[in-house]
Amino acid sequence: xxxxxxETTEDFIYAxxxxxxxxxxxxxxxxxxxxxxxxxxxxxxxxxxxxxxxxLLLLFGMPFIKVNGQPFIMFNVLxxxxxxxxxVFHPQDFHLFLFSMLTLLVFIILFTVVFGRIFCGWICPQxxxxxxxxxxxxxxxxxxxxxxKKLNEAPWTTEKLLKKxxxxxxxxxxxxxxxxxxxxxxxxxxxxxxxxxxxISMHLGGFIAMIxxxxxxxxxxxxxxxxxxxxxxxxxxxxxxxxxxNSIVISYDWLRGEPRGKIKKGVEADNSGPxxxxxxxxxxxxxxPTGIDIRNxxxxxxxNCTACIDVCDEVMVKTKxxxxxxxxxxxxxxxxxxxxxxxxxxxxxxxxxxxLLVLNVILLSNRADVEALILHTPxxxxxxxxxxxxxxxxxxxxxxxxxxxxxITITTEHPNATLQFIGKEDLTVPKDSTVHGSxxxxxxxxxxxxxxTEIKLLVKSNASEEVVETNFLGPFK
Numbered sequence: 456x457x458x459x460x461x462e463t464t465e466d467f468i469y470a471x472x473x474x475x476x477x478x479x480x481x482x483x484x485x486x487x488x489x490x491x492x493x494x495x496x497x498x499x500x501x502x503x504x505x506x507x508x509x510x511l512l513l514l515f516g517m518p519f520i521k522v523n524g525q526p527f528i529m530f531n532v533l534x535x536x537x538x539x540x541x542x543v544f545h546p547q548d549f550h551l552f553l554f555s556m557l558t559l560l561v562f563i564i565l566f567t568v569v570f571g572r573i574f575c576g577w578i579c580p581q582x583x584x585x586x587x588x589x590x591x592x593x594x595x596x597x598x599x600x601x602x603x604k605k606l607n608e609a610p611w612t613t614e615k616l617l618k619k620x621x622x623x624x625x626x627x628x629x630x631x632x633x634x635x636x637x638x639x640x641x642x643x644x645x646x647x648x649x650x651x652x653x654x655i656s657m658h659l660g661g662f663i664a665m666i667x668x669x670x671x672x673x674x675x676x677x678x679x680x681x682x683x684x685x686x687x688x689x690x691x692x693x694x695x696x697x698x699x700x701n702s703i704v705i706s707y708d709w710l711r712g713e714p715r716g717k718i719k720k721g722v723e724a725d726n727s728g729p730x731x732x733x734x735x736x737x738x739x740x741x742x743x744p745t746g747i748d749i750r751n752x753x754x755x756x757x758x759n760c761t762a763c764i765d766v767c768d769e770v771m772v773k774t775k776x777x778x779x780x781x782x783x784x785x786x787x788x789x790x791x792x793x794x795x796x797x798x799x800x801x802x803x804x805x806x807x808x809x810x811l812l813v814l815n816v817i818l819l820s821n822r823a824d825v826e827a828l829i830l831h832t833p834x835x836x837x838x839x840x841x842x843x844x845x846x847x848x849x850x851x852x853x854x855x856x857x858x859x860x861x862x863i864t865i866t867t868e869h870p871n872a873t874l875q876f877i878g879k880e881d882l883t884v885p886k887d888s889t890v891h892g893s894x895x896x897x898x899x900x901x902x903x904x905x906x907x908t909e910i911k912l913l914v915k916s917n918a919s920e921e922v923v924e925t926n927f928l929g930p931f932k
Contacts (some may be wrong), residue, residue: 497765
């Protein structure tokens with residue numbers, strides 16, 4: 456295609472940008488436009504179904520997977536306990552969890568720079584539940600988009616009441632199931648089972664949380680729907696900052712498609728000039744779950760679901776034209792025929808990502824299985840006995856991050872210091888638990904040469920040894 460043709464078609468597509476001033480699902484008066492997307496089909500849709508079912512299986516199965524007695528994944532914000540791949544992160548490990556989440560964020564940014572919003576269309580739970588679960592139930596009960604629209608506009612009859620009741624009942628039942636799975640990631644499936652089977656009075660708070668989350672998910676998938684992607688989720692707006700002309704997104708090939716022209720019985724209806732491959736059937740709009748026209752270019756509402764690719768390819772096959780009028784491609788790939796993945800931006804993000812991965816490996820490899828924190832008790836100085844012995848009171852915290860019971864001993868390297876534990880001297884810490892306690896360190900006054908003496912304590916467990924340094928306070932000399 457000539458440069459003149461390329462510039463003309465590109466100017467034709469991007470001559471007006473008024474469509475970006477509004478959202479396709481909202482009228483000028485601010486009222487919502489209910490979307491009735493056409494039932495999708497095609498190769499990409501089949502691939503998405505396969506990916507979705509695998510991800511749903513993982514999502515529903517991971518709360519029940521345990522390794523060495525630990526759940527595979529858990530985000531227990533109530534007890535400040537986080538488990539990733541059966542590695543327990545306690546509050547003392549918050550920096551490790553923070554770096555892990557930062558690494559994931561950079562990976563998502565890098566992935567978006569290269570492949571656009573593919574996460575939303577293929578991996579995001581909102582899209583998977585909405586398009587692969589709820590809409591498929593809706594198609595099964597009410598029919599395709601035109602049948603749904605007619606049913607909603609029709610007066611209430613026994614048939615309509617029956618269909619709506621069955622649909623909403625199934626919607627809420629699935630929402631309850633999703634909320635239970637969601638809570639299983641927070642408090643564990645055992646606790647969720649107890650809430651569901653034991654008297655409500657024993658788990659009132661948990662029962663209320665279960666009901667709240669059930670109605671929340673029901674509202675999202677039965678009523679909010681695409682509004683979550685277009686107005687609530689920040690990722691759609693974030694992609695406008697992250698994407699560049701080399702990002703691979705769902706793209707309409709305006710060089711091939713423009714100018715558009717309807718056809719009739721295989722003959723172009725308008726013979727005023729050469730026409731592009733786009734027959735202006737509008738099916739790419741009807742099949743879009745967010746109601747946009749992909750021919751206008753990349754938009755924040757686009758979730759890269761590939762429905763427009765499948766329906767356009769189907770039309771191209773019927774009209775005996777090459778497929779791929781709408782496809783995965785970059786702006787420069789269409790405009791200039793250049794497809795670059797390794798750009799300065801992607802290289803920079805890759806360097807940062809590799810650096811974070813290395814840092815995570817170093818931090819995790821140096822992570823102690825048993826951690827001890829011994830601090831001088833706040834608000835106390837020292838005590839002097841009649842025999843001249845000086846004692847200091849300390850608080851200790853022992854954290855067992857393993858799946859085994861740890862028997863811990865604390866000794867000091869100071870030749871004349873003795874330790875006196877308040878309560879039991881047998882420091883046994885159950886698996887994945889924290890033990891708090893207090894103890895005295897006593898040193899004869901004649902052995903103190905300064906007001907502040909550095910003391911080294913050896914904390915020994917079944918799994919590791921650790922040296923903890925603290926200060927011992929005495930009288931002025």
